[in-house]
Amino acid sequence: xxxxxxxxxxxxxxxxxxxxxxxxxxxxxxxxxxxxxxxxxxxxxxxxxxxxxxxxxxxxxxxxxxxxxxxxxxxxxxxxxxxxxxxxxxxxxxxxxxxxxxxxxxxxxxxxxxxxxxxxxxxxxxxxxxxxxxxxxxxxxxxxxxxxxxxxxxxxxxxxxxxxxxxxxxxxxxxxxxxxxxxxxxxxxxx
Amino acid sequence: xxxxxxxxxxxxxxxxxxxxxxxxxxxxxxxxxxxxxxxxxxxxxxxxxxxxxxxxxxxxxxxxxxxxxxxxxxxxxxxxxxxxxxxxxxxxxxxxxxxxxxxxxxxxxxxxxxxxxxxxxxxxxxxxxxxxxxxxxxxxxxxxxxxxxxxxxxxxxxxxxxxxxxxxxxxxxxxxxxxxxxxxxxxxxxx
Numbered sequence: 001x002x003x004x005x006x007x008x009x010x011x012x013x014x015x016x017x018x019x020x021x022x023x024x025x026x027x028x029x030x031x032x033x034x035x036x037x038x039x040x041x042x043x044x045x046x047x048x049x050x051x052x053x054x055x056x057x058x059x060x061x062x063x064x065x066x067x068x069x070x071x072x073x074x075x076x077x078x079x080x081x082x083x084x085x086x087x088x089x090x091x092x093x094x095x096x097x098x099x100x101x102x103x104x105x106x107x108x109x110x111x112x113x114x115x116x117x118x119x120x121x122x123x124x125x126x127x128x129x130x131x132x133x134x135x136x137x138x139x140x141x142x143x144x145x146x147x148x149x150x151x152x153x154x155x156x157x158x159x160x161x162x163x164x165x166x167x168x169x170x171x172x173x174x175x176x177x178x179x180x181x182x183x184x185x186x187x188x189x190x191x
Numbered sequence: 192x193x194x195x196x197x198x199x200x201x202x203x204x205x206x207x208x209x210x211x212x213x214x215x216x217x218x219x220x221x222x223x224x225x226x227x228x229x230x231x232x233x234x235x236x237x238x239x240x241x242x243x244x245x246x247x248x249x250x251x252x253x254x255x256x257x258x259x260x261x262x263x264x265x266x267x268x269x270x271x272x273x274x275x276x277x278x279x280x281x282x283x284x285x286x287x288x289x290x291x292x293x294x295x296x297x298x299x300x301x302x303x304x305x306x307x308x309x310x311x312x313x314x315x316x317x318x319x320x321x322x323x324x325x326x327x328x329x330x331x332x333x334x335x336x337x338x339x340x341x342x343x344x345x346x347x348x349x350x351x352x353x354x355x356x357x358x359x360x361x362x363x364x365x366x367x368x369x370x371x372x373x374x375x376x377x378x379x380x381x382x
Contacts, residue, residue: 006340007312008347009299012239012333015311016263017351018358018367019232020207041210041232043244044323048203053234072207077371084377108200120206121198132235132330139323142203149197156199160208160361167209167358167367170351176209176358177368180268186275 017169023073023086024052025104026063027112032104034096034115035060036087038168039135040072048142050124053135059091064138068126069110073118077166077175084173109143119148119163208360214264214277215243216295217254218303223295225287225306226251227278229359230326231263239333241315244326250282255329259317260301264309268357268366275364300334310339310354 020041025034039053052070054061064070075083082100089096097104097113104113107123114121124140151162167174211232216225230244243261245252255261266274273291280287288295288304295304298314305312315331342353358365 007296007305007307007337008340008343010336010338012313013336014233014236014239014241014333015336015349016211016213016231016233016241016313017265017311017354017356018209018211020210022207039233039236040207041242042205042207042230043242043328044326045205045230046325048205049323050205050207051232051234074208077368080371081377084372084374088375088378105198114198116198120208122203122207132240134237135235137234142205145201145204145206146198147201149199152199158206158361160363163208165208165360166371169356169367170349171374172351173371173373175368175371176360177366180271180357180364180366181275182364183275183362184279186272187279 015170018167018174019169021075021083021166021168021173023075023083023115023118024060024070025073025113025115026060026067026070028063028066031063032097032113033060033063033091034086034102035091036083043139049139050122050142051137051139053132053137055135061136064126065129067112069112070124070138070140071107071110071112071114072122072124073115074120074163074165075118076164078164079117080166080173083166107144108146114146119151121146206361209358209365210360212266212274212357212359212364214266214274214306214309215251215261216264216304216306217251217258217261219254219257222254223288223304224251224254224282225277225293226282227274234330240330241313241333242328242330244323244328246326252327255317256320258303260303261315261329261331262298262301262303262305263313263315264306265311265354265356266309267355269355270308271357271364274357299337305337310342312337
């Protein structure tokens, strides 16, 4: 097969795919909210550090700016419609936890709640806030990870396939597909 | 079904999943390299901005630091073994482009090459370098996007499914699975 590798040039854009799509929970005093973020990633392994980028006009921007804390909750693909809804509707209009029957569970190391229905939560404390244009980047330390028991195997190790996580790319939500291989498999000697 | 939502607490870790897994190409004069990065994401929509986090001991860290440029190339899932290899083996040992039969194609807006075999490339210019611990974060403007013609539809629009992109999570490479819905589908009125 001859592959045509001619490339078309476009202007710069945010086409990186797939990216995570997560429910970010946050609070400031009595106010709490949950909203959807795709602009997130790991920025450092040791210490474990992450970020979320949020538009200043978002309700949660104010909550995270004031409290300096948030949780990244990884939703299952069964929650996709709810995840989409949390990205479209503002927490200024109504309490999304209540409206969507989401459980605001106390977190371990931060004062904002976790989303109990999400199998994995990363608790985060902001160490720097950067204005980058349309978005503010909240850089944060990951101070704890909490994991629902049902995604652990018999030895207490996490089996991430059990979490049925979802991905996002170019405006579309996807399930994760087939397992291709594990890190280092290209150089592993066969027995 | 009663769901057990009891959460186990672990220390902070880089468990965010799935994340992108990309081939980053870079160069400094005659030296060029391609290596694998999962610590990447979009940090701002307008202007379009991204980052890659790289350990200082990596060969490419020196090339990106000196040149201030890199390309993020999105591999297809058929390239998974090669992607894994590029994450395990250092460019100090040999020329990975040559060894892996990858085509170093001239880029449009940066002086480092793109990987022609990847259907989508983001060309990036560093605007800030941050030391975060084990990793240096290179924050960058996305100055151009190039797209292989074979992933465009009849109207010249990108059909990202044709790119067969891959994802990474908890040490494992995955294909993308089923399309669940598009952004906004939870509030779309039925015809």
